[in-house]
Amino acid sequence: MVTDETWVDTSPGGLLHLLRTGRAATRADLVRLTGLSRGAVTARVGALAAAGLLLEGADLASTGGRPAAALRLDPDAGVVLAVAVGRSRSQVGVFDLAGREVAGDTRDHEPGTGARDLMPDVAARLGSLLDGLVAPSAPRARVLGVGLSLPGSVDPATATATDAPVMRGWDGVALAPYLSPVTDAPVHLDNDTSVLVRSELFGRVPVARDMLVLKASTGLALGIVADGRLVGEGRGTTGELGHTRVEEAGDLLCRCGATGCLETVAGGWALVARLQEAGRSDVRHVRDLAALALAGDPEARQLLREAGRHLGETLAVAVNLLHPEAVVVGGDMATAFDLLTAGIRESLHARAHPAAARALRFVPATHGEAAGLHGCAALAIDRALDPRAVDALLRE
Amino acid sequence: MVTDETWVDTSPGGLLHLLRTGRAATRADLVRLTGLSRGAVTARVGALAAAGLLLEGADLASTGGRPAAALRLDPDAGVVLAVAVGRSRSQVGVFDLAGREVAGDTRDHEPGTGARDLMPDVAARLGSLLDGLVAPSAPRARVLGVGLSLPGSVDPATATATDAPVMRGWDGVALAPYLSPVTDAPVHLDNDTSVLVRSELFGRVPVARDMLVLKASTGLALGIVADGRLVGEGRGTTGELGHTRVEEAGDLLCRCGATGCLETVAGGWALVARLQEAGRSDVRHVRDLAALALAGDPEARQLLREAGRHLGETLAVAVNLLHPEAVVVGGDMATAFDLLTAGIRESLHARAHPAAARALRFVPATHGEAAGLHGCAALAIDRALDPRAVDALLRE
DNA sequence: ACTCTTAGGTCATTTTCTGACTTAAGTGTG
DNA sequence: CACACTTAAGTCAGAAAATGACCTAAGAGT
Numbered sequence: 001m002v003t004d005e006t007w008v009d010t011s012p013g014g015l016l017h018l019l020r021t022g023r024a025a026t027r028a029d030l031v032r033l034t035g036l037s038r039g040a041v042t043a044r045v046g047a048l049a050a051a052g053l054l055l056e057g058a059d060l061a062s063t064g065g066r067p068a069a070a071l072r073l074d075p076d077a078g079v080v081l082a083v084a085v086g087r088s089r090s091q092v093g094v095f096d097l098a099g100r101e102v103a104g105d106t107r108d109h110e111p112g113t114g115a116r117d118l119m120p121d122v123a124a125r126l127g128s129l130l131d132g133l134v135a136p137s138a139p140r141a142r143v144l145g146v147g148l149s150l151p152g153s154v155d156p157a158t159a160t161a162t163d164a165p166v167m168r169g170w171d172g173v174a175l176a177p178y179l180s181p182v183t184d185a186p187v188h189l190d191n192d193t194s195v196l197v198r199s200e201l202f203g204r205v206p207v208a209r210d211m212l213v214l215k216a217s218t219g220l221a222l223g224i225v226a227d228g229r230l231v232g233e234g235r236g237t238t239g240e241l242g243h244t245r246v247e248e249a250g251d252l253l254c255r256c257g258a259t260g261c262l263e264t265v266a267g268g269w270a271l272v273a274r275l276q277e278a279g280r281s282d283v284r285h286v287r288d289l290a291a292l293a294l295a296g297d298p299e300a301r302q303l304l305r306e307a308g309r310h311l312g313e314t315l316a317v318a319v320n321l322l323h324p325e326a327v328v329v330g331g332d333m334a335t336a337f338d339l340l341t342a343g344i345r346e347s348l349h350a351r352a353h354p355a356a357a358r359a360l361r362f363v364p365a366t367h368g369e370a371a372g373l374h375g376c377a378a379l380a381i382d383r384a385l386d387p388r389a390v391d392a393l394l395r396e
Numbered sequence: 397m398v399t400d401e402t403w404v405d406t407s408p409g410g411l412l413h414l415l416r417t418g419r420a421a422t423r424a425d426l427v428r429l430t431g432l433s434r435g436a437v438t439a440r441v442g443a444l445a446a447a448g449l450l451l452e453g454a455d456l457a458s459t460g461g462r463p464a465a466a467l468r469l470d471p472d473a474g475v476v477l478a479v480a481v482g483r484s485r486s487q488v489g490v491f492d493l494a495g496r497e498v499a500g501d502t503r504d505h506e507p508g509t510g511a512r513d514l515m516p517d518v519a520a521r522l523g524s525l526l527d528g529l530v531a532p533s534a535p536r537a538r539v540l541g542v543g544l545s546l547p548g549s550v551d552p553a554t555a556t557a558t559d560a561p562v563m564r565g566w567d568g569v570a571l572a573p574y575l576s577p578v579t580d581a582p583v584h585l586d587n588d589t590s591v592l593v594r595s596e597l598f599g600r601v602p603v604a605r606d607m608l609v610l611k612a613s614t615g616l617a618l619g620i621v622a623d624g625r626l627v628g629e630g631r632g633t634t635g636e637l638g639h640t641r642v643e644e645a646g647d648l649l650c651r652c653g654a655t656g657c658l659e660t661v662a663g664g665w666a667l668v669a670r671l672q673e674a675g676r677s678d679v680r681h682v683r684d685l686a687a688l689a690l691a692g693d694p695e696a697r698q699l700l701r702e703a704g705r706h707l708g709e710t711l712a713v714a715v716n717l718l719h720p721e722a723v724v725v726g727g728d729m730a731t732a733f734d735l736l737t738a739g740i741r742e743s744l745h746a747r748a749h750p751a752a753a754r755a756l757r758f759v760p761a762t763h764g765e766a767a768g769l770h771g772c773a774a775l776a777i778d779r780a781l782d783p784r785a786v787d788a789l790l791r792e
Numbered sequence: 793a794c795t796c797t798t799a800g801g802t803c804a805t806t807t808t809c810t811g812a813c814t815t816a817a818g819t820g821t822g
Numbered sequence: 823c824a825c826a827c828t829t830a831a832g833t834c835a836g837a838a839a840a841t842g843a844c845c846t847a848a849g850a851g852t
Contacts, residue, residue, distance in 0.1 A: 006784075007405075028830055037810045042832060059817090065829025066817040163751075210628065222717055226627040232606065232718065233623070239717035245747040247643050258750075317713040321618055321635035322628070351641040354654075355559075388402075424799055433841050438801060455848090461798025462848040 010034045012044040012394050013387030016053060019071055020385060022204045026060065026068035045071065047394050053077050053385075073097055073385070078144040079133075080384060081126050081183065082376035084192065085150050087111050087166055087218055088285065090118060091370065092125050094133065095377035097144075097385065099202055103129040104373070114169020115161075119178035126182045143183040147380035148175060149195040149372055151219065154236040159189040162236070165256060166219065188379050193238040195375030196330045197223035197230050199367055202378035207363060208325035212318060214241075216340060217331030218268040218286055220311065222318060242267050244314055266310040268333055271303045290335035304336050308343020315344060316351035323356050330365030330372075337364045406430045408440040408790050409783030412449060415467050416781060418600045422456065422464035441467065443790050449473050449781075469493055469781070474540040475529075476780060477522050477579065478772035480588065481546050483507050483562055483614055484681065486514060487766065488521050490529065491773035493540075493781065495599055499525040500769065510565020511557075515574035522578045539579040540780035543772035544571060545591040547615065550632040555585040558632070561652060562615065584775050589634040591771030592726045593619035593626050595763055598774035603759060604721035608714060610637075612736060613727030614664040614682055616707065618714060638663050640710055662706040664729055667699045686731035700732050704739020711740060712747035719752050726761030726768075733760045 009017065015034070018024040024033050030041045048054040057070035075098035084091045088111045093104035105125050109118060130143070152164030161170040176187040190198075197213045200206060206228055213223035222239035224231040232238065242263035243256050254261035255269060264270050268286030275283045278299065283289055292300035315327075333340055341362040348357045365371040383389070405413065411430070414420040420429050426437045444450040453466035471494035480487045484507045489500035501521050505514060526539070548560030557566040572583040586594075593609045596602060602624055609619035618635035620627040628634065638659035639652050650657035651665060660666050664682030671679045674695065679685055688696035711723070729736055737758040744753045761767040779785070 009403075026830080031831095038831065039811080039833075040809055043808090062818045063829070064819055065827080066819095066831080068830055210631075224622075224627075224717065226622070227629070231620075231622040231627060235606075235719075237719055240719075240749055240752070241716065243749050244713050244716050314713055317640050317710055318717060320640050321620065321637065321714060323631075323633055323636075353636055353639055356636070422799075427800095434800065435802075435842080436840055439839085455799095458849045459798070460850055461796080462800075462846095464799055 008034050009387050010036050010040075011387055011391050012047055013385075013390030015041070015044050016048055016073065016385060016390055017387050019054075020073050020203055025070055025072070027071065028068055030071075048390075051394055053390070053393075075100065078142045078384070079130075080144055080377050080380035081130075081146040081179075081185075082373050082380065083122055083126070083146065083148045084195070084372040084376050085118065085122070085148070085167075086192070086372075087151060090122060091373045092122055092129065093370075093373050093377065094126075094129050095374075095381070097381055099374060099377055099381060101370070101374070101377075103132060104370075105129060112168055115173040115175060115178070116169065119175060123178050123182050126179070130182070143185045144384035145185045145380035146179055146183065146187045147195070147376035147378070147383075148187060148189045149192045149376050149379075150189065151192045154189050154191055156189055156234055156236045159187050161189075186383065188383050189236075190376075190379055191236055191238050192372055193221040193223045194230060194233070194236075195379055196365065196371050197225060197238075197375070198378040198382070199371045199375035200328050200365065201225065201228070201230065202374070202382070207328070208361075210322060210324045211326040211328060212315070212322065212324045213328045213330060213365075214311075214315070215331040216266075216268070216307075216311065216329060216333035220263055220267050222315075224318075224322060225324075226322065239318075241311075241314060246310065246314060248310055248313075262310060262314050266307040268331075271307055274303060275299065286332040287335070290333055293336040293339055301336075301339055304333065304339045305343040307333070308340040308345075309347045310343075311340075312344035312347030313351055316348050316357075319348060319352045319356050319360065325359065326361040326363055328363050328365055332369075334364055334368070337362075404430050405783050406432050406436075407783055407787050408443055409781075409786030411437070411440050412444055412469065412781060412786055413783050415450075416469050416599055421466055421468070423467065424464055426467075444786075447790055449786070449789075471496065474538045474780070475526075476540055476773050476776035477526075477542040477575075477581075478769050478776065479518055479522070479542065479544045480591070480768040480772050481514065481518070481544070481563075481566075482588070482768075483547060486518060487769045488518055488525065489766075489769050489773065490522075490525050491770075491777070493777055495770060495773055495777060497766070497770070497773075499528060500766070501525060508564055511569040511571060511574070512565065515571060519574050519578050522575070526578070539581045541581045541776035542575055542579065542583045543591070543774070543776035543779075544583060544585045545588045545768055545772050545775075546585065547588045550585050550587055552585055552630055552632045555583050557585075582779065584779050585632070586772075586775055587632055587634050588768055589617040589619045590626060590629070590632075591775055592761065592767050593621060593634075593771070594774040594778070595767045595771035596724050596761065597621065597624070597626065598770070598778070603724070604757075606718060606720045607722040607724060608711070608718065608720045609724045609726065609761075610707075610711070611727040612662075612664070612703075612707065612725060612729035616659055616663050618711075620714070620718060621720075622718065635714075637707075637710060642706065642710060644706055644709075658706060658710050662703040664727075667703055670699060671695065682728040683731070686729055689732040689735055697732075697735055700729065700735045701739040703729070704736040704741075705743045706739075707736075708740040708743030709747055712744050712753075715744060715748045715752050715756065721755065722757040722759050724759050724761055728765075730760055730764070733758075 024030050055074040059067040060070050075096040080095050082093045089108050091106045094102045150161050151166050153162045155162045159176045160174050164170050193215045196215050209228045211225045215221045220242035222241045243261045245260040246262045249260040249264045251259045252264035254264050293304050367374040420426050423437050451470040455463040456466050471492040476491050478489045485504050487502045490498045546557050547562050549558045551558045555572045556570050560566050589611045592611050605624045607621045611617045616638035618637045639657045641656040642658045645656040645660045647655045648660035650660050689700050763770040
């Protein structure tokens with residue numbers, strides 16, 4: 001194995017990538033980082049600017065000499081579409097290339113709604129969002145890609161769900177065709193947790209080079225970032241956390257059909273079920289549960305904290321194995337961040353290596369409720385502005 | 397994040413890397429893989445051959461046209477030294493650049509022997525191994541590097557152990573100076589498990605792009621390979637498996653000072669202790685235990701199988717999280733591979749996702765008892781023949 | 793014997809990069 | 823407040839490197 005972490009892509013697309021990810025901001029930075037000569041950098045930057053991808057911003061503060069001109073991607077060089085489909089909710093949005101939401105729409109649907117029913121609706125909503133945009137003259141022409149996420153395993157190559165037990169009516173359905181009325185830009189599908197991880201890594205030097213991204217929602221999943229990269233990127237699956245058998249779950253029946261899964265004691269669906277059994281029929285969704293807890297409901301608080309404790313026990317193995325610096329908490333339960341992490345911390349300190357547990361920081365997902373959607377946008381943008389894609393664009 | 401898995405290093409060193417790792421064997425392969433023109437490849441191959449790094453082997457079988465000339469690294473362009481220090485044993489060796497052991501020596505030492513006592517001995521043994529070599533005229537001059545491994549955490553940058561609770565007398569001692577009488581080639585230190593993983597990845601297309609490498613020896617550790625790369629490479633630590641608290645261990649006191657660690661029910665030291673308590677004072681080491689089990693001793697077999705079961709329970713979390721294709725089993729317990737994996741399989745099927753567990757293959761470590769040592773050699777070779785190092789060499 | 797296929801070398805042309813020179817635009821100082 | 827100093831960035835001739843058309847080599851198939 002070669003430690004090529006010092007390697008930098010010196011192609012024009014590579015330079016744009018350095019600028020996009022915040023590792024460089026000026027031509028001088030690029031010269032330093034790439035080892036390229038000033039001339040070569042000037043030429044590449046010129047080409048990127050000519051292609052309308054790069055903007056020369058205001059001068060930065062001087063550091064004792066001539067102030068550098070800030071370079072940045074032109075966020076309006078195009079837009080991407082983002083679609084995050086959940087069990088009972090779908091979010092769609094239009095994003096600029098800086099990853100900012102330009103327009104968006106969230107709608108609930110009946111759990112169990114299949115692709116054939118939901119996707120035309122998604123396409124229609126995307127279409128009207130695009131039509132509603134004022135600024136760009138011909139917005140549809142400038143759609144550079146679509147990022148789509150689903151719970152469960154997907155095949156990114158064909159943009160098809162492959163194993164989505166929670167999403168009946170999606171397995172094996174090719175999703176790209178549904179979007180053809182809106183755009184013929186490439187459609188990228190990934191797992192909902194992968195996409196959550198992406199939203200944390202997008203366009204900046206990440207919080208930590210090694211971290212875990214917990215998606216605590218209806219189900220439980222874990223994304224792993226090692227050396228600043230998403231582990232298993234492009235495989236369309238992420239860490240199954242929810243269906244590991246744990247002692248405390250005993251013989252409780254899980255929605256996956258097995259018994260004793262972690263989800264039965266710490267998954268959102270199980271917590272909601274527990275409240276409902278206790279007569280709280282107003283609680284229909286994890287979001288309701290989290291809201292109740294935030295409002296001070298003792299039962300909900302107790303449940304979430306307990307869930308955190310159970311979660312922490314399994315998480316401890318991951319922490320020991322990977323020695324991450326941080327745990328990012330996303331998903332619907334993350335609304336009650338403090339409660340959940342308090343529980344996790346508790347059992348982590350009991351179960352994991354003391355040094356590893358102590359050093360751990362807990363951070364809420366950057367974009368909160370819309371983190372998944374932002375991740376979908378990040379997916380599409382990263383693909384559209386992939387160094388090699390940009391190079392190909394410039395060659396035209 | 398950019399999926400640069402399709403990226404290939406087209407520098408001369410990059411070509412050598414492609415040849416070394418078995419992804420290319422002929423000039424034509426290199427042309428196909430790199431997209432470089434024939435001329436460019438010819439020039440680079442020529443330069444590598446002129447530097448004495450590359451050998452033109454016999455012609456390969458024709459595939460309907462002129463047979464291709466096989467290119468391969470000259471395995472005798474240099475040697476590397478390998479040193480694997482364990483709790484009670486040190487292995488040293490001289491390896492050619494193809495990773496073949498040219499000379500080696502294994503010696504037991506008193507557990508607890510410090511660096512100050514052992515390292516001069518290691519250096520002396522390396523010196524006499526080198527002196528004993530017949531083939532190369534001036535062998536010491538051709539030592540391209542030293543690979544060294546220790547149990548516990550290390551700082552690769554300074555070649556110093558940072559946290560080796562099992563290895564008192566090694567913490568904070570810079571190891572490179574001890575080897576200066578033998579060679580002034582660079583000394584590379586890594587964790588024993590990292591090095592085990594390296595031995596699996598070295599010089600070939602790996603068994604699986606995603607796999608776990610279990611080191612089951614006195615202690616328990618896990619190396620993770622995702623997308624063909626060692627996760628956390630260069631951090632000098634690997635997956636702590638042994639010190640995760642598990643239910644079954646109850647309040648058993650671990651050698652780390654805590655209670656309830658997995659090691660207390662599945663670590664080699666604990667199994668040996670258990671046999672000794674039962675009056676089997678002839679069993680002093682995990683190797684004795686494994687040997688007994690292989691010889692049919694029912695008590696030893698029972699213990700190993702049980703250890704496998706405990707191990708599998710924690711391993712299940714890793715399997716669910718990472719969906720590996722294979723688990724490579726190394727370490728002293730791996731001698732009793734069948735017993736151990738039978739136990740692991742059992743609880744894995746009970747605890748992990750059925751699909752993930754079913755697809756899993758169990759494979760013994762390629763180099764058996766000497767896997768760690770081979771890994772040390774692999775470390776030194778990979779560093780010495782790193783594309784950028786080779787490029788630098790050619791520029792001279 | 794011949795044609796086809798694949799491997800591999802050669803070299804003039806083209807592409808690309810460097811590196812010295814120049815301009816620009818700020819800071820600090822006597 | 824002129825003047826040296828520092829940092830940023832553009833320009834272009836010369837140097838370096840890659841390409842791609844053309845060539846030879848050496849087997850298989852018929």
